[in-house]
Amino acid sequence: METILDQADAHASVKDLDFSPDGKFLVSVGSGSPGRVWDVTSSTPVASLPKENDEVFGFCRFSQTSDKNQVLYITVMRGQGGSIVKWNTTSWKRMSSKHIVRDPVSAFNVSADGKLLAIGTIQGDILILNSTSMRVQTIVRKAHLGLVTTLMFSEDSRAVVSASLDSSARVTLIKDEKNSGLSVWIIVFIILLAVAAYYVKTGGVLP
Numbered sequence: 001m002e003t004i005l006d007q008a009d010a011h012a013s014v015k016d017l018d019f020s021p022d023g024k025f026l027v028s029v030g031s032g033s034p035g036r037v038w039d040v041t042s043s044t045p046v047a048s049l050p051k052e053n054d055e056v057f058g059f060c061r062f063s064q065t066s067d068k069n070q071v072l073y074i075t076v077m078r079g080q081g082g083s084i085v086k087w088n089t090t091s092w093k094r095m096s097s098k099h100i101v102r103d104p105v106s107a108f109n110v111s112a113d114g115k116l117l118a119i120g121t122i123q124g125d126i127l128i129l130n131s132t133s134m135r136v137q138t139i140v141r142k143a144h145l146g147l148v149t150t151l152m153f154s155e156d157s158r159a160v161v162s163a164s165l166d167s168s169a170r171v172t173l174i175k176d177e178k179n180s181g182l183s184v185w186i187i188v189f190i191i192l193l194a195v196a197a198y199y200v201k202t203g204g205v206l207p
Contacts, residue, residue: 020062029057047092059108075105098134106147111157120148
């Protein structure tokens with residue numbers, strides 16, 4: 001148990017911390033200051049992540065993309081609600097920003113494979129997003145009666161467990177976008193077959 005980094009004045013108060021998948025970087029966000037990134041090996045600062053306009057940083061998570069590159073996500077509160085900002089971990093510049101919800105974000109996490117993002121709100125809602133398109137893939141309104149405090153994906157990224165200030169815990173199964181689309185077409189096909197069969201059976205006379 002050796003202290004490798006001790007930065008007393010990094011933030012007025014620390015909101016969140018996260019290590020990069022390769023263990024090289026540590027990111028922190030807090031009140032009254034920009035986000036900060038340190039090189040863990042040398043214990044030196046490597047980047048300062050500035051806020052824009054009325055932004056308030058909330059949660060930070062490193063992730064690995066499909067091409068094995070690392071990215072950094074930071075949740076941001078603005079006047080219109082909660083957003084997710086994606087950062088390049090080489091230049092430490094913003095890559096994109098997407099408004100997600102109108103309510104404040106109270107919990108955030110990234111799946112192990114980096115393909116999904118999970119957001120919890122103060123209203124008890126849970127949202128699962130595709131990290132590439134930043135589109136909402138699954139949403140559970142009022143998953144909890146109180147604000148969502150914790151989110152964690154299963155190892156296979158097929159479920160997310162959440163906990164709330166109301167002392168409840170929940171497991172939410174994640175819908176596969178491809179499978180969901182396929183199942184809709186199967187249902188439509190079955191309905192069309194049933195209509196065709198009825199049409200033939202009645203000699204082409206519709207009721």
